[in-house]
Each structure stands twice: as structure tokens, then as C-alpha cells.
Amino acid sequence: MTKSADNSSIASENNNDSESIFAELPLACQKLLKRLLQLPEFTKEDFHKLCKEEKLMPNATIEQINDWAYAHFDCSLLEEDDIMFFDRELLMDAL
Numbered sequence: 001m002t003k004s005a006d007n008s009s010i011a012s013e014n015n016n017d018s019e020s021i022f023a024e025l026p027l028a029c030q031k032l033l034k035r036l037l038q039l040p041e042f043t044k045e046d047f048h049k050l051c052k053e054e055k056l057m058p059n060a061t062i063e064q065i066n067d068w069a070y071a072h073f074d075c076s077l078l079e080e081d082d083i084m085f086f087d088r089e090l091l092m093d094a095l
């Protein structure tokens with residue numbers, strides 16, 4: 001299976017421009033972002049639980065997603081705090 005086929009979760013639901021952007025993220029990170037979009041807000045504990053469910057390490061996941069966001073949007077997407085910061089508008093604009 002090719003990398004683009006493995007990374008088709010968010011990308012497959014959107015246009016080709018979005019597909020090329022999201023294809024750079026691992027499938028588990030794409031799934032996590034999709035789940036986060038469904039929550040009005042979430043705590044650090046919620047985030048850690050979702051990461052565990054996707055078999056992701058929370059701190060490494062934040063770093064990977066933010067590195068990707070900086071490459072495409074020149075800003076971070078997630079910030080760890082008691083109530084996590086998640087830039088939904090930025091992500092929704094990319095979709």
C-alpha cells in the first residue's frame with residue numbers, strides 16, 4: 001500500500017489541495033485531528049486519552065502536528081494546557 005493510500009482519512013473527504021496537505025501526516029494523526037474537530041473543547045487528559053486510543057504519544061503528537069501546521073500555515077495548531085488550545089478555524093479553512 002502506498003503512503004497516500006495509508007494517509008487518506010481526512011484527505012479522502014476533501015478536495016485535491018487538502019489531500020496533498022494532509023497526506024503528509026500519519027493516518028493516526030489525521031484520525032486524531034478528525035476526532036478533535038468533533039469536540040467543542042477538550043482537556044489535556046482528554047487529549048492524552050485520545051492519543052492512547054490512536055496509539056500515539058501525546059507530546060510527540062503535538063510536536064508532529066505543530067511541525068506540520070508550521071510548514072503549511074506558519075503557526076501551531078495545538079497548545080497543551082489544562083484546557084487544550086486547538087485552532088479549529090485554521091484546520092477547517094484547510095479542509
